[in-house]
Amino acid sequence: MKNPFHIMLIPTLGCPARCSYCWSSDPASPRMSIEIVKEVVAWLSQFEKERVTFTFHGGEPLLAGAEFYKSALPLISEGLAHMKPEFAMQSNLWLLTDEIAEILAEYRVPLGTSIDGPEELCDLQRGAGYFRKTMQGYEVARQHGLRVSFICTFTSRSFREKEKIVRFFMENGFTLKLHPALPSLRNANPEPWVLSPDEYGELLVYLLDLSLENLGKMEIMNISDLCKCVFTRHGTVCTFVDCMGSTFAIGPDGAIYPCYRFVGMPEYVMGYVHDRPTLDDLADSPIGRRLQEFKKYVDRACGECAHIRYCRGGCPYNAMVPTGGEIRGVDPYCTAYNRIFHEISDRLNSEMADAMPFEMMPFKMSGRRNQNQKPGIMTLMRYQVMKDRISR
Numbered sequence: 001m002k003n004p005f006h007i008m009l010i011p012t013l014g015c016p017a018r019c020s021y022c023w024s025s026d027p028a029s030p031r032m033s034i035e036i037v038k039e040v041v042a043w044l045s046q047f048e049k050e051r052v053t054f055t056f057h058g059g060e061p062l063l064a065g066a067e068f069y070k071s072a073l074p075l076i077s078e079g080l081a082h083m084k085p086e087f088a089m090q091s092n093l094w095l096l097t098d099e100i101a102e103i104l105a106e107y108r109v110p111l112g113t114s115i116d117g118p119e120e121l122c123d124l125q126r127g128a129g130y131f132r133k134t135m136q137g138y139e140v141a142r143q144h145g146l147r148v149s150f151i152c153t154f155t156s157r158s159f160r161e162k163e164k165i166v167r168f169f170m171e172n173g174f175t176l177k178l179h180p181a182l183p184s185l186r187n188a189n190p191e192p193w194v195l196s197p198d199e200y201g202e203l204l205v206y207l208l209d210l211s212l213e214n215l216g217k218m219e220i221m222n223i224s225d226l227c228k229c230v231f232t233r234h235g236t237v238c239t240f241v242d243c244m245g246s247t248f249a250i251g252p253d254g255a256i257y258p259c260y261r262f263v264g265m266p267e268y269v270m271g272y273v274h275d276r277p278t279l280d281d282l283a284d285s286p287i288g289r290r291l292q293e294f295k296k297y298v299d300r301a302c303g304e305c306a307h308i309r310y311c312r313g314g315c316p317y318n319a320m321v322p323t324g325g326e327i328r329g330v331d332p333y334c335t336a337y338n339r340i341f342h343e344i345s346d347r348l349n350s351e352m353a354d355a356m357p358f359e360m361m362p363f364k365m366s367g368r369r370n371q372n373q374k375p376g377i378m379t380l381m382r383y384q385v386m387k388d389r390i391s392r
């Protein structure tokens with residue numbers, strides 16, 4: 001989360017892919033008009049000078065087409081200049097043309113795309129031809145100098161192939177972010193792809209070791225973020241902060257939701273951009289009040305947990321799924337978060353106890369390392385700080 005305020009724009013819930021475990025696409029979904037974008041700008045103009053990130057999400061946001069982005073990006077950039085907007089996009093890249101890539105490059109829009117590992121594994125989960133089409137889009141993005149990171153969704157099936165999958169990302173030098181395949185509020189049936197909390201916890205610990213062993217050679221974004229959370233004692237991604245009030249998603253018709261995960265479900269609409277609601281109005285909507293209840297619930301339920309400051313009970317959407325929208329528990333991935341946060345804290349504490357001067361750190365930016373010493377969490381944090389400084 002680079003900026004404290006995050007607006008997700010969902011130009012459509014339609015998507016040309018048919019991934020087996022996807023719950024966020026809707027073939028009948030309308031498309032966002034540029035009039036709605038103007039309404040979004042007019043709505044946000046009344047907000048204070050808080051820095052904002054806009055993420056184009058879906059469905060598949062590239063279905064909106066080149067003309068949409070040629071109009072939307074300057075409208076937002078100029079209309080909300082006081083909020084210094086930054087942009088991002090989550091897309092499968094199938095529809096990325098030179099024309100769209102050019103405008104995205106002009107506004108420095110980093111892309112997140114999704115592949116689930118090597119071609120045969122990816123297509124097994126996401127459908128025949130998925131991998132090839134995404135990699136074609138990736139080539140277009142590269143030719144235009146666009147930054148691309150990869151989200152890999154781990155399902156209960158691909159979890160068994162984790163070594164093969166991670167090797168694929170490492171060999172290709174791709175920055176990796178992992179997502180667990182999640183259950184959904186839109187699907188009441190038991191979902192065979194869903195990654196269990198125990199599997200997720202095991203996967204995170206496995207990836208922590210791998211990240212440290214391969215420091216400087218590959219980056220697993222979740223691991224860097226989890227370590228930052230523990231190190232700074234503050235959540236650095238939406239799952240681990242109180243996201244309510246700082247993140248909103250706008251559906252194709254201008255409806256405002258708490259996050260893209262709720263888009264398309266009328267019972268989760270908080271208001272409409274054309275009504276220009278204030279943050280207080282949104283917080284006072286029925287779903288706004290329910291999310292405040294979640295925050296209070298976390299304070300009670302997680303009060304004794306050592307990780308509450310930088311976990312905050314996890315994702316409220318995940319918490320609501322098992323009860324069809326009611327709040328009766330925290331995020332079911334609690335066991336996974338607890339496991340990885342414990343692992344990182346324990347290692348960090350023992351490293352701090354044995355603290356050594358930087359000159360003696362096993363890893364340096366040169367990439368050389370003392371072969372007898374394994375990098376730890378402190379080394380990873382130091383590496384991240386230096387990397388952030390260099391990329392600024």
Ligand code: SF4
Pocket residue numbers: 238239240243244247258259260261314315316317318
């Ligand atoms: S509901 Fe979950 S996914 Fe959505 S912003 Fe909040 S933490 Fe993130």
Ligand code: SF4
Pocket residue numbers: 301302305306307308309311312313314330331334335337338
């Ligand atoms: S790890 Fe579990 S108990 Fe601890 S704060 Fe997170 S959700 Fe709550």
